[in-house]
Amino acid sequence: xxxxxxxxxxxxxxxxxxxxxxxxxxxxxxxxxxxxxxxxxxxxxxxxxxxxxxxxxxxxxxxxxxxxxxxxxxxxxxxxxxxxxxxxxxxxxxxxxxxxxxxxxxxxxxxxxxxxxxxxxxxxxxxxxxxxxxxxxxxxxxxxxxxxxxxxxxxxxxxxxxxxxxxxxxxxxxxxxxxxxxxxxxxxxxxxxxxxxxxxxxxxxxxxxxxxxxxxxxxxxxxxx
Amino acid sequence: xxxxxxxxxxxxxxxxxxxxxxxxxxxxxxxxxxxxxxxxxxxxxxxxxxxxxxxxxxxxxxxxxxxxxxxxxxxxxxxxxxxxxxxxxxxxxxxxxxxxxxxxxxxxxxxxxxxxxxxxxxxxxxxxxxxxxxxxxxxxxxxxxxxxxxxxxxxxxxxxxxxxxxxxxxxxxxxxxxxxxxxxxxxxxxxxxxxxxxxxxxxxxxxxxxxxxxxxxxxxxxxxxxxxxx
Numbered sequence: 001x002x003x004x005x006x007x008x009x010x011x012x013x014x015x016x017x018x019x020x021x022x023x024x025x026x027x028x029x030x031x032x033x034x035x036x037x038x039x040x041x042x043x044x045x046x047x048x049x050x051x052x053x054x055x056x057x058x059x060x061x062x063x064x065x066x067x068x069x070x071x072x073x074x075x076x077x078x079x080x081x082x083x084x085x086x087x088x089x090x091x092x093x094x095x096x097x098x099x100x101x102x103x104x105x106x107x108x109x110x111x112x113x114x115x116x117x118x119x120x121x122x123x124x125x126x127x128x129x130x131x132x133x134x135x136x137x138x139x140x141x142x143x144x145x146x147x148x149x150x151x152x153x154x155x156x157x158x159x160x161x162x163x164x165x166x167x168x169x170x171x172x173x174x175x176x177x178x179x180x181x182x183x184x185x186x187x188x189x190x191x192x193x194x195x196x197x198x199x200x201x202x203x204x205x206x207x208x209x210x211x212x213x214x215x216x217x218x219x220x221x222x223x224x225x
Numbered sequence: 226x227x228x229x230x231x232x233x234x235x236x237x238x239x240x241x242x243x244x245x246x247x248x249x250x251x252x253x254x255x256x257x258x259x260x261x262x263x264x265x266x267x268x269x270x271x272x273x274x275x276x277x278x279x280x281x282x283x284x285x286x287x288x289x290x291x292x293x294x295x296x297x298x299x300x301x302x303x304x305x306x307x308x309x310x311x312x313x314x315x316x317x318x319x320x321x322x323x324x325x326x327x328x329x330x331x332x333x334x335x336x337x338x339x340x341x342x343x344x345x346x347x348x349x350x351x352x353x354x355x356x357x358x359x360x361x362x363x364x365x366x367x368x369x370x371x372x373x374x375x376x377x378x379x380x381x382x383x384x385x386x387x388x389x390x391x392x393x394x395x396x397x398x399x400x401x402x403x404x405x406x407x408x409x410x411x412x413x414x415x416x417x418x419x420x421x422x423x424x425x426x427x428x429x430x431x432x433x434x435x436x437x438x439x440x441x442x443x444x445x446x447x448x449x450x451x452x453x454x455x
């Protein structure tokens with residue numbers, strides 16, 4: 001055991017954790033919006049809109065995240081037309097490519113989580129709202145969304161943790177996130193176990209924090225206090 | 226389309242073999258995972274606190290750490306660990322482990338953590354009366370587990386195991402970083418030499434979709450089979 005290496009690599013890995021957290025928070029934020037959008041499309045009665053939303057979530061849930069990142073980072077740059085538009089400013093940066101891929105991926109999973117949450121809302125609750133003369137819009141924002149949030153919290157908590165682990169793939173497109181830096185230290189020192197313990201410890205700590213935040217929120221939003 | 230031709234002119238046969246490799250790694254990893262689950266599920270369900278701790282440590286660490294990090298640990302640390310063990314027995318030559326073995330071990334350990342959780346959940350949801358009834362009928366421990374508990378457990382576990390299979394299948398794409406030529410690695414090579422990454426990565430995505438779709442169909446059949454009588 002090389003404790004010196006563990007101590008000297010800790011600040012470097014901690015610095016890289018900031019990149020991981022930035023990637024995670026950005027992709028969760030955009031992913032939640034995208035997921036909500038597609039969940040609403042999934043509940044639409046129009047079969048084409050419905051199928052479109054289903055196709056989106058099916059494709060992104062059925063393929064590995066690595067393929068998705070590679071298509072966006074290596075693949076999209078190949079289209080000549082894209083290079084001339086303003087999108088190229090975003091797509092040439094690995095950072096934004098990673099965020100786009102993570103957003104699309106977590107959006108697909110989130111849309112499934114939210115869809116099932118919306119579907120488990122008892123029709124009686126919506127009918128009660130209607131009979132009180134509340135407009136459809138307000139029923140949706142003030143009744144359906146809060147209930148759906150509570151229903152989907154446990155599953156969404158898992159999704160956050162999966163996404164946190166997913167951000168490690170950013171290291172495959174040259175980003176120096178926690179895993180990227182860990183790999184760099186391993187390949188220069190050939191001490192995989194020590195680095196794994198430190199980097200893995202940081203990941204576990206983040207998992208632990210996320211897990212407890214979700215647990216707290218679940219308690220806060222549950223019926224039976 | 227000529228990019229996908231079989232033979233020397235296209236990448237069709239290479240990608241076909243790469244797909245077979247992905248399937249082989251996934252199945253091996255899943256079986257390695259079952260092996261780990263077989264060890265750790267009893268530990269998690271044990272009466273003894275210390276054994277519980279070992280089981281929980283395994284599932285918590287593996288499920289809380291990115292797959293890629295675990296793969297790097299095995300990739301860079303695997304041959305070192307084997308050489309260390311070999312040196313105890315007096316063998317000091319360099320040993321290189323095959324990428325297939327490293328990859329399927331790494332993915333297998335990850336898949337095992339998920340399988341352990343699935344088995345634990347399935348066993349816990351079997352009615353206690355079933356264990357007691359088996360005991361009362363004088364069935365030995367072996368028979369209790371294989372004839373009474375296992376068939377009931379499988380029925381409950383199959384839907385969740387199908388999720389574990391999907392996760393395992395998708396995780397195998399990460400082994401490409403170690404140089405094992407599976408779908409992802411082959412697409413990387415093809416994309417590099419033809420300068421057509423968009424096509425080859427999209428094709429890789431199609432191959433993965435096909436694999437997940439076909440395995441879903443197969444698992445659904447299994448599910449029907451094990452749910453007979455319910």
